[in-house]
Amino acid sequence: MKLSAVWVMAALVPAAAAQPADLDAVIPSDQIRDAFSVSDWSIQRLNVPDAEPAPVDVDVALDGVTRRLHLAPHSLRSTDFTVHVETSPGVFVTEAPPAPRTYRGYVEGMEDAAVAASILDGRLYAVVDRGHGDVWAVQPLVDTFEHAPADAHLVFHSSDLIAIDGVCGNEDLAEFVGGFPIENPGVLSAEFGTEIAADADNLYYALNGRSIPNTVADVENIINRVSVIYEATGEICYKITEIIVRSSGDPPRYNSNDPQTLLNSFQAEWNASHGGITRDTAHMFTGRDLNGNVIGIARGFNLICNIGSSYALSQARFTGNLLFRTGLVAHELGHLWGAQHCDSFGNCRIMCSGIGGCTGILDSFGPNSTNSILNHRNTRTCLGRCGGESPVPCNWIKKLTGKCKGDTIKGKVILWTNEFNGATMFLEVDGKPEQVVISGKKGKYISFPFDPGRYLVEIVDPPDCGFSKNVSCN
Numbered sequence: 001m002k003l004s005a006v007w008v009m010a011a012l013v014p015a016a017a018a019q020p021a022d023l024d025a026v027i028p029s030d031q032i033r034d035a036f037s038v039s040d041w042s043i044q045r046l047n048v049p050d051a052e053p054a055p056v057d058v059d060v061a062l063d064g065v066t067r068r069l070h071l072a073p074h075s076l077r078s079t080d081f082t083v084h085v086e087t088s089p090g091v092f093v094t095e096a097p098p099a100p101r102t103y104r105g106y107v108e109g110m111e112d113a114a115v116a117a118s119i120l121d122g123r124l125y126a127v128v129d130r131g132h133g134d135v136w137a138v139q140p141l142v143d144t145f146e147h148a149p150a151d152a153h154l155v156f157h158s159s160d161l162i163a164i165d166g167v168c169g170n171e172d173l174a175e176f177v178g179g180f181p182i183e184n185p186g187v188l189s190a191e192f193g194t195e196i197a198a199d200a201d202n203l204y205y206a207l208n209g210r211s212i213p214n215t216v217a218d219v220e221n222i223i224n225r226v227s228v229i230y231e232a233t234g235e236i237c238y239k240i241t242e243i244i245v246r247s248s249g250d251p252p253r254y255n256s257n258d259p260q261t262l263l264n265s266f267q268a269e270w271n272a273s274h275g276g277i278t279r280d281t282a283h284m285f286t287g288r289d290l291n292g293n294v295i296g297i298a299r300g301f302n303l304i305c306n307i308g309s310s311y312a313l314s315q316a317r318f319t320g321n322l323l324f325r326t327g328l329v330a331h332e333l334g335h336l337w338g339a340q341h342c343d344s345f346g347n348c349r350i351m352c353s354g355i356g357g358c359t360g361i362l363d364s365f366g367p368n369s370t371n372s373i374l375n376h377r378n379t380r381t382c383l384g385r386c387g388g389e390s391p392v393p394c395n396w397i398k399k400l401t402g403k404c405k406g407d408t409i410k411g412k413v414i415l416w417t418n419e420f421n422g423a424t425m426f427l428e429v430d431g432k433p434e435q436v437v438i439s440g441k442k443g444k445y446i447s448f449p450f451d452p453g454r455y456l457v458e459i460v461d462p463p464d465c466g467f468s469k470n471v472s473c474n
Contacts, residue, residue: 041156050122071105073437078239098213102224116228118221133361144320163356191386197242197279202249203287225326237386259294284313298335305382327362338376339369394465402457404473407449426461
């Protein structure tokens with residue numbers, strides 16, 4: 001029996017929508033509908049700060065109400081994160097990684113919402129997730145329509161998605177039947193850091209403007225949102241160890257549009273040439289238009305930590321829609337975690353064989369899929385911590401600051417040197433973990449919400465440094 005799982009994409013369904021008159025002549029509504037597969041939306045001119053990675057606030061109208069997104073830098077990079085570029089066949093150059101552009105945050109007035117975001121050149125990519133299929137997406141129009149104003153952003157709700165129907169292209173793929181009990185429930189309080197390596201082929205690089213920083217940022221943006229989904233599912237987070245960008249297309253490293261052949265080539269290349277890359281799984285981001293409307297494929301099931309077989313690929317720019325793009329990658333990784341298609345069950349979500357089909361929910365896994373993922377997770381001995389392992393020595397930390405304004409605690413970690421630019425540290429604010437990304441000699445943090453009272457802020461990674469501060473919220 002074949003163990004590969006694939007996605008198939010069918011035709012888009014027409015629907016009507018309205019947009020502001022000043023942009024209607026520039027970007028006709030039918031083009032937006034077709035490019036993003038949405039039936040309703042708004043176009044908003046957003047003021048997005050684009051300075052060094054630091055906490056930022058962005059105002060966005062959600063369902064007619066202006067909301068403030070509070071965002072703080074959040075890196076998914078491992079301590080030994082590397083970017084390699086294949087400039088010609090077999091020739092690799094180590095590229096200095098661009099500053100991480102990924103963020104996490106919250107929405108003022110919507111305390112139940114989690115935000116995964118990325119900011120690049122004044123453009124905001126954000127998913128505001130309140131759970132249970134209540135999700136908003138914010139993304140720039142200029143990525144799809146180059147003549148759009150740079151600050152014009154498309155804002156839409158998950159209920160306005162137009163399903164891209166499809167079926168699994170592998171006839172031998174057995175549908176998941178029944179909900180298996182969760183084994184070893186005692187480990188659920190742990191954290192399960194999963195190291196992922198990425199391979200962006202030459203056509204994916206081309207779709208990102210033939211830019212190394214843009215390609216890296218796009219891959220990290222997708223994995224940032226995918227990690228949020230898995231963190232909510234079973235405290236599974238992703239740490240990116242390496243991104244390979246194939247800038248050379250003469251000839252291309254991968255040259256088949258057949259999904260199975262492409263997956264075989266990906267696996268063979270990595271097993272032969274990249275066995276030394278630290279990883280629990282590897283994912284290809286391909287710009288190829290795969291045969292038969294296929295948009296993704298996984299090697300099989302229950303393969304996390306089996307580095308010789310834990311491979312999947314996604315045609316991750318098959319649409320401009322951020323929710324569909326992240327849902328696709330989450331789905332293909334789901335197969336490697338043991339989840340199969342769940343179409344015949346009433347609560348089938350990400351693991352529906354057609355993206356956006358079944359319940360149409362792309363922010364979470366259904367109960368049967370979740371049980372399969374947790375069962376496999378509980379047998380994996382390779383998984384590490386979700387955070388930590390900071391490279392910053394205690395003796396290079398100069399100062400920890402913090403103050404409370406309203407119900408929000410903000411502050412900085414200040415170092416004696418800029419030697420650790422881009423490094424990650426971790427704090428706890430009254431036991432709540434917060435990540436700090438160092439920019440130059442300092443890194444900012446923001447934590448929310450807190451009732452009036454006295455709270456302890458302390459550096460926990462690097463450990464045992466003795467830096468803490470009491471902060472009072474009135």
